[in-house]
Amino acid sequence: MEDFVALREGVRQLCERYPSHYWREKDRARAYPEEFVLAMTEAGYLAALIPEEYGGAGLGILEASIILEEINRSGGNAGQCHAQMYTMGTVLRHGSADQKKRWLPAIAEGSIRLQAFGVTEPGAGSDTTQIQTTARWDGRQYRVTGQKIFISRVQHSDFLLLLARTTPIAEVTRRSQGLSVFMVDLRRALSQGLTVTPVDTMMNHETNALYFDDVPVPAENLIGQEGNGFSYILDGMNAERILIAGECLGDGYFFIDRATQYARERIVFDRPIGQNQGIQFPLARAYAHLRAADLMRTQAARRFDRGEHAGEEANLAKLLASEASWEAANAAMQTHGGYGFAVEYDIERKFRETRLYQVAPISTNLILSYLGEHVLNLPRSF
Numbered sequence: 001m002e003d004f005v006a007l008r009e010g011v012r013q014l015c016e017r018y019p020s021h022y023w024r025e026k027d028r029a030r031a032y033p034e035e036f037v038l039a040m041t042e043a044g045y046l047a048a049l050i051p052e053e054y055g056g057a058g059l060g061i062l063e064a065s066i067i068l069e070e071i072n073r074s075g076g077n078a079g080q081c082h083a084q085m086y087t088m089g090t091v092l093r094h095g096s097a098d099q100k101k102r103w104l105p106a107i108a109e110g111s112i113r114l115q116a117f118g119v120t121e122p123g124a125g126s127d128t129t130q131i132q133t134t135a136r137w138d139g140r141q142y143r144v145t146g147q148k149i150f151i152s153r154v155q156h157s158d159f160l161l162l163l164a165r166t167t168p169i170a171e172v173t174r175r176s177q178g179l180s181v182f183m184v185d186l187r188r189a190l191s192q193g194l195t196v197t198p199v200d201t202m203m204n205h206e207t208n209a210l211y212f213d214d215v216p217v218p219a220e221n222l223i224g225q226e227g228n229g230f231s232y233i234l235d236g237m238n239a240e241r242i243l244i245a246g247e248c249l250g251d252g253y254f255f256i257d258r259a260t261q262y263a264r265e266r267i268v269f270d271r272p273i274g275q276n277q278g279i280q281f282p283l284a285r286a287y288a289h290l291r292a293a294d295l296m297r298t299q300a301a302r303r304f305d306r307g308e309h310a311g312e313e314a315n316l317a318k319l320l321a322s323e324a325s326w327e328a329a330n331a332a333m334q335t336h337g338g339y340g341f342a343v344e345y346d347i348e349r350k351f352r353e354t355r356l357y358q359v360a361p362i363s364t365n366l367i368l369s370y371l372g373e374h375v376l377n378l379p380r381s382f
């Protein structure tokens with residue numbers, strides 16, 4: 001059963017214009033899929049979550065996650081542009097009326113790209129409250145100094161949503177206090193002390209190390225209240241988990257689609273390989289796990305869209321979907337035999353791409369510890 005038939009069909013038609021060889025070429029050249037991202041922007045899909053009053057489509061998180069699912073199911077990589085959909089959520093939820101008017105319509109039409117999100121640091125890793133990047137008020141403006149790592153799409157973004165410490169950790173009662181969120185104008189920052197160094201990764205996912213050397217950021221670019229940034233970032237995480245779950249599902253269905261087709265057509269020992277239970281069962285099992293994860297994604301999204309607390313379901317959806325997509329990736333690789341490793345079959349590319357979801361934007365262990373502590377009421381493990 002498929003919901004949102006018209007929405008899915010619209011995304012599929014757009015994605016058909018960017019078939020597998022398009023993505024293969026981008027992967028080979030480590031190039032940004034600019035044409036695809038422009039087409040997605042022009043069609044309004046990347047503005048799905050922006051309310052209509054600001055020029056967006058005003059859709060829910062379920063529809064948005066289906067859009068990303070369909071991109072990945074087509075063989076594309078939604079990770080190249082997904083952040084344009086949701087990074088603006090911090091501005092939408094916590095920005096002033098002026099900030100929303102200033103940025104949201106431009107993000108909706110695509111004249112401003114806000115798809116860079118700067119949280120991770122080499123010294124803090126998953127322990128976000130330990131970040132060392134500081135934003136110091138000099139009486140006129142903030143001045144940012146520090147390092148970030150794995151910050152994606154900076155070269156294809158006009159703004160970066162940055163988390164930095166505004167009050168030293170020694171001066172706050174809880175370490176989650178004293179962190180603030182800023183909209184950093186990247187073009188200005190690049191001429192005022194920001195250095196961007198690309199980090200090569202195993203898939204085509206442009207990501208970077210950032211060095212801030214006393215980079216000025218005007219007060220009007222502080223989002224919400226100084227010191228409350230950590231809670232603003234947390235607010236956006238359930239949405240991100242549900243969207244990423246959609247991408248994982250899309251990858252998983254891609255692997256099942258391709259592998260079942262291959263298993264029907266590939267004849268070895270005078271029979272289609274898919275006739276062998278050794279090939280059939282891993283695919284059937286992976287499919288079962290995908291469908292179960294899909295239900296959890298839908299439940300999480302529906303709760304989120306109704307404004308209910310969705311922390312448990314969003315985390316479950318991301319955990320289950322990322323594991324199901326990886327299981328499907330392995331089954332598809334095995335089904336294809338040697339051809340799974342041949343670039344022209346796309347399995348190895350998607351295999352590399354889908355592996356990321358168990359580490360970023362949050363690693364599986366951190367989700368498990370969330371469930372252990374907040375759902376199962378077990379003692380905090382760290």
Ligand SMILES: Cc1cc2nc3c(=O)[nH]c(=O)nc-3n(C[C@H](O)[C@H](O)[C@H](O)COP(=O)(O)OP(=O)(O)OC[C@H]3O[C@@H](n4cnc5c(N)ncnc54)[C@H](O)[C@@H]3O)c2cc1C
Nearest residue numbers: 117118119120125126150151152207360361363365366382
């Ligand atoms: C391609 C790519 C793109 C990315 N894009 C962005 C981006 O745009 N913006 C951004 O801010 N970040 C980005 N990241 C960073 C990503 O969010 C982090 O890599 C991720 O959160 C894990 O942090 P870490 O790499 O420092 O791992 P670490 O925190 O060093 O963890 C290493 C391993 O140890 C485990 N671990 C750590 N502590 C515990 C514990 N207490 N209990 C059990 N296990 C534990 C983790 O689960 C993980 O498996 C990106 C990463 C990659 C690889």
